[in-house]
Amino acid sequence: MRVIACYSNKGGVGKTATAVNLAYACAEAGLRTLLCDLDPQGASSFYFRVKPSKKLKDAAFFEDVDRFTRAIRASDFDNLDILPANLSFREFDVFLSRMKNSRSRLKKALRAVDGDYDVILLDCPPNISALSEAVFKAADQVVVPVIPTTLSERTFEQLLEFFADNGLKMGKLSPFFSMVQARKSLHGETMARLRGAHPEMFLAAELPFSTDVERMGVFREPVACFAAARPAARAFRALFEELQTGA
Amino acid sequence: MTPRAPGSYLLTGPVDWQELTTGLTDLRLEQDPGEEPTSFRLLDSHDQSLRAKGAVLLEYDDRMHLLQAGGESLSQPSGPGHFPGELPEGPVRAVTEALFPLRCFLTLVEGRMCRRSLRVVDDEGKTQLRLEEIGLETAAGRLSLVTLRPLRGYDRAPALIASALAAAGAGPLSGAAVLTTLAPDLVPYVAKPDIAIAGGDSAFDVAVRTISAYLAVARANEPGVIEDLDSEFLHDYRVALRKIRSALSLFKEVFGQVQTEEMKVAFSALMAPTGRLRDLDVYLMEREAYMSRVPEALRPGLDVMFDAFAKERRSAHAALAKHLKSRAYQGRISALVTGFDHPEGFVRGEAGTEAASGLARRLIWKRYRKICKIAAGIGADTPDDEVHELRIACKKFRYLIEFFAPLFPAKSVRKLIKAMKALQDNLGNFNDYSVQQAALGSLVASGRLPTGPRGLEAAQSIGALIAVLHQEQIRERARVMETFAAFDSASTRALVARLCQHREARA
Numbered sequence: 001m002r003v004i005a006c007y008s009n010k011g012g013v014g015k016t017a018t019a020v021n022l023a024y025a026c027a028e029a030g031l032r033t034l035l036c037d038l039d040p041q042g043a044s045s046f047y048f049r050v051k052p053s054k055k056l057k058d059a060a061f062f063e064d065v066d067r068f069t070r071a072i073r074a075s076d077f078d079n080l081d082i083l084p085a086n087l088s089f090r091e092f093d094v095f096l097s098r099m100k101n102s103r104s105r106l107k108k109a110l111r112a113v114d115g116d117y118d119v120i121l122l123d124c125p126p127n128i129s130a131l132s133e134a135v136f137k138a139a140d141q142v143v144v145p146v147i148p149t150t151l152s153e154r155t156f157e158q159l160l161e162f163f164a165d166n167g168l169k170m171g172k173l174s175p176f177f178s179m180v181q182a183r184k185s186l187h188g189e190t191m192a193r194l195r196g197a198h199p200e201m202f203l204a205a206e207l208p209f210s211t212d213v214e215r216m217g218v219f220r221e222p223v224a225c226f227a228a229a230r231p232a233a234r235a236f237r238a239l240f241e242e243l244q245t246g247a
Numbered sequence: 248m249t250p251r252a253p254g255s256y257l258l259t260g261p262v263d264w265q266e267l268t269t270g271l272t273d274l275r276l277e278q279d280p281g282e283e284p285t286s287f288r289l290l291d292s293h294d295q296s297l298r299a300k301g302a303v304l305l306e307y308d309d310r311m312h313l314l315q316a317g318g319e320s321l322s323q324p325s326g327p328g329h330f331p332g333e334l335p336e337g338p339v340r341a342v343t344e345a346l347f348p349l350r351c352f353l354t355l356v357e358g359r360m361c362r363r364s365l366r367v368v369d370d371e372g373k374t375q376l377r378l379e380e381i382g383l384e385t386a387a388g389r390l391s392l393v394t395l396r397p398l399r400g401y402d403r404a405p406a407l408i409a410s411a412l413a414a415a416g417a418g419p420l421s422g423a424a425v426l427t428t429l430a431p432d433l434v435p436y437v438a439k440p441d442i443a444i445a446g447g448d449s450a451f452d453v454a455v456r457t458i459s460a461y462l463a464v465a466r467a468n469e470p471g472v473i474e475d476l477d478s479e480f481l482h483d484y485r486v487a488l489r490k491i492r493s494a495l496s497l498f499k500e501v502f503g504q505v506q507t508e509e510m511k512v513a514f515s516a517l518m519a520p521t522g523r524l525r526d527l528d529v530y531l532m533e534r535e536a537y538m539s540r541v542p543e544a545l546r547p548g549l550d551v552m553f554d555a556f557a558k559e560r561r562s563a564h565a566a567l568a569k570h571l572k573s574r575a576y577q578g579r580i581s582a583l584v585t586g587f588d589h590p591e592g593f594v595r596g597e598a599g600t601e602a603a604s605g606l607a608r609r610l611i612w613k614r615y616r617k618i619c620k621i622a623a624g625i626g627a628d629t630p631d632d633e634v635h636e637l638r639i640a641c642k643k644f645r646y647l648i649e650f651f652a653p654l655f656p657a658k659s660v661r662k663l664i665k666a667m668k669a670l671q672d673n674l675g676n677f678n679d680y681s682v683q684q685a686a687l688g689s690l691v692a693s694g695r696l697p698t699g700p701r702g703l704e705a706a707q708s709i710g711a712l713i714a715v716l717h718q719e720q721i722r723e724r725a726r727v728m729e730t731f732a733a734f735d736s737a738s739t740r741a742l743v744a745r746l747c748q749h750r751e752a753r754a
Contacts, residue, residue: 049373073400076374081399220372 003099004243005122005139010155013145014178016043017213017223018236019123022143024222025240027080031118034072034110036083038095044123045084048075049220052084069110081117099138136168141243145178145207148190156194176203176239205238254409255314256417257424258391262380264365267411274367274375274404281363287383288357289429291422292343292350293471293480294436298422300346304339305383307360311339314392314420330477349532351477356430358385367404376404388428392420436467438483444653450606451590451599454498457650459587461487461494465517466580473568478528481567485525488518493646497610503594513583520570526686527560540715541708548708551701552690559695607651612747614644622731631681634727638674641667655746663746666739673723673730680720684713 006019016039023035023044037044042052050073073082085095099110099120110117124135136142146156156175163170181187195202207213210232212223219226223233268276287307291297297304301316306325311334313321323337329351331343343352360383367376377396382389393412397405418424426433440460444453464487471480492514499507530537534553538546570576586592598606621637645667652660687709696702 049369049371051369051371051373071400074398 001116001118001120002141003120003122003139004141004143005124005135006143006145007122007124007135007139008126008145008155009159010152011126013147013152014207014213015126015145016047016123017216018143018145018178018207018239019121020044020047020216021222021224021233021236022240022243023080023119023121024077024224025237026119026121027075027077028224029240029244030079032079032115033119033121034081034083034117035075035121035123036085037123038085039123039125042084045082047216047220047222048080048082050075050082050084097134097138133166133168136163136166136172139172141174142172143239143243144173144175146175146194146202147179148177148187148194150186150190153190153194160198170201173201174203174243175201177206179209180206181209203239203242205235205242207235207239208232254395254405255320255420256393256395256409256412257420258393258412258415258417259428260389260391261382262391262393263415267408267415268367270407270411271367271404274369274407277366277368279364281361284359284361286357287360288354289425290352291355292347293353293468293476294347294350294438294483295355295422296346296350297343298426298435301421301423303420303422303425304343304352305360311337313339313342316420316422320394349477349479353476355426355433356385358383358429360384367408374398375401376408378408383425383429385429387431390425390428393417434467438464438486440464442650442653444603444651446602446604446654448603449599450498450501450601450603451593451595453603453650454494454501455587455590455593457494458491459584461490462580462584462587465491466584469571473571475564475568478532481521481525481528485518485521488514488521490646492518493643494650497643497647497650498598498606500596500598501606502599503596506594507596513579517576517580520567524560524563524567527556527563530556531560537712541711545708545711548704548706549712551697551705552709555690555696555705603651604654607647607654608747611644611647611651611743614640614647615743615747618644619735622735625727625731627725627728631724634674634677634724637727637731638671638678641671641674645671659742659746663739663742666734666736666742670730670734673726677720677723677727680716680723684716684720687713687716 004022006015006022008015019035023033026033035044035048037050045052071083071085073084074080075082110120122135122139144156144159146152159173160170162168163173177187177191180191191202191206208231210223210230212227212230212232215226216223223230223236227233264276264278285307287305290304290306290311297313303314305312305314309325311323311325315321321338321342323339324335326334328334330348331340331346331350331352332348334340334343360381362382363380365378365380366374367378368374375398377398379394379396381392381394383392395405395408426435440463442453442457442460444456465484468480468484468487471477472484492511495502495507495511495514501507502510531553538549541549618637618640621633621640625633625637645664648660648663690696691706691709696705
């Protein structure tokens with residue numbers, strides 16, 4: 001079981017779109033996939049038309065593994081289940097540590113219909129600075145969308161500092177450029193500078209700025225379902241393949 | 248945390264979805280347009296092993312679909328062959344090959360089918376339940392099979408649809424129900440019919456009923472033998488006739504003496520032309536087992552022998568098929584069927600009016616004593632003939648028990664048959680090895696093998712095989728005293744005495 005966290009310490013960078021489309025790519029490749037919607041806004045559940053579960057806001061929730069696993073919903077796609085968690089912050093670290101502990105009841109109960117999940121994708125809440133460390137420890141890979149702008153560059157450098165200060169494994173970080181606009185020279189320059197400063201860290205796949213990603217909200221489906229041949233869908237597929245080979 | 252087992256529901260006639268979905272309230276049904284109708288075949292073995300398991304095997308669009316009673320369905324590509332073992336590797340092959348390795352697939356019903364996928368969705372268009380509808384139609388009737396495929400975390404929609412289906416009269420998937428609707432005239436074939444025997448029935452009635460039932464079994468196998476569909480048609484045909492012949496000798500005082508003799512002659516005559524073909528079938532089925540008994544260098548010689556068997560089998564089958572289709576045979580067997588349909592024409596013997604139960608107890612006890620008497624005289628040096636006599640006595644004892652089984656507690660019958668099994672297997676093997684040696688010896692002497700170096704090679708290999716079979720026969724022979732001693736226990740004796748209500752049991 002591999003845990004992939006989609007994380008960004010900055011909002012509006014395409015984090016949820018990445019989680020949704022990566023989850024879909026995993027499932028389509030035949031991997032039994034669980035997408036945990038840990039974002040209180042429940043956006044990734046929305047894209048899969050899964051209604052947020054009111055019950056899961058209960059504070060005693062994590063004491064009750066059965067209720068937790070009962071909350072898992074099948075998506076309309078094979079191999080892809082959704083956990084519309086809506087966690088409150090104070091439970092988040094408990095959730096993560098138990099998920100990785102093979103002796104915990106949570107780890108044992110967290111199974112697909114036909115066996116263990118191959119991939120668990122976490123759509124993380126933004127601004128969880130106090131708990132980021134738990135995410136980074138639990139995840140095997142941390143996928144970070146970075147818009148190639150100066151502001152995003154600064155936030156990304158802060159994330160690197162956080163990793164260094166806390167002795168976290170840099171190797172887990174898989175940043176990639178998101179919402180890239182080829183026409184903007186600033187984007188090109190920022191990407192070149194970042195790739196130069198952090199050789200081998202950034203994924204090769206780049207997600208272009210795309211109205212298809214925005215239209216996911218209309219279709220309420222992953223991009224590949226309504227615009228499979230278009231650049232955004234191709235970029236998510238490339239991202240998935242790169243993460244697979246790099247894993 | 249698995250969803251409930253996906254269920255299959257069977258409905259006679261078409262599905263009224265409007266009616267079924269009235270209770271869905273905030274959920275609604277979405278239907279795909281449905282596929283073009285296609286043709287299907289419903290397959291099973293002749294003895295309908297799949298139907299007996301509640302399963303239905305459909306072939307359509309070049310695939311085999313096995314719908315199982317529990318709701319799980321298996322699917323795999325079809326193949327050009329007729330036997331389970333000839334299918335490409337797959338789950339349907341695995342199930343059917345385990346169930347009837349020797350039997351071929353038969354098409355029991357053909358018809359038209361249409362398939363359609365449906366979904367129950369909520370107000371946001373999220374699928375909460377997937378459904379599949381299969382409509383099957385033949386000239387005799389139409390039925391619908393609805394399979395629910397629940398999605399994890401969504402329990403309400405399957406529960407609503409399941410109860411609506413139940414209210415509409417849907418039942419669980421069952422092979423029998425499918426065939427009853429689609430092929431009401433199809434008579435299920437049963438190789439071992441249950442013969443009801445009541446305590447007060449006369450021995451004459453029981454004999455007539457038994458023979459009549461097995462005559463029908465024999466007749467039901469004729470077309471399969473003629474068309475050479477699989478080896479088990481002939482096997483069942485012969486087992487049925489053997490059952491009748493043993494009934495005649497077991498019930499020898501039931502019909503008049505001359506009558507019994509006449510019947511015995513008639514049934515022996517039916518049996519006689521089938522023997523060689525069955526022998527050849529058995530040899531050919533055991534090909535691998537024979538091969539493994541000789542060193543590798545001698546195996547090509549056995550191939551020569553098996554090629555000769557295969558060739559002989561073709562002509563033996565052609566001859567038997569011709570015989571079974573002949574007016575003479577058809578006339579003879581029809582006359583026998585008519586005779587047993589009107590048994591008042593038969594001459595009754597001394598025991599004809601005796602109650603079946605009394606006769607059964609008398610015969611079983613007598614036969615049991617005979618077995619014990621023969622066995623008591625068998626030592627390490629006793630001639631083989633006496634061992635054969637013990638084998639035949641055991642076989643007749645077994646037939647008696649099986650014939651009259653309905654009169655006795657099922658548990659006692661099972662216990663007794665189990666107690667006999669090791670002894671019977673031992674004696675059966677002893678006999679088989681002896682018969683096989685003789686048959687192989689006469690094959691070499693017969694001139695049916697090719698001449699020249701290939702014939703010589705075959706003769707050498709057969710010689711080696713005979714030597715191995717001889718050793719195995721000696722081993723079986725050495726075990727006879729031991730297996731009889733195991734059968735001849737105080738508890739078995741008490742069991743037989745109790746069944747027969749013999750005074751030993753009352754003492």
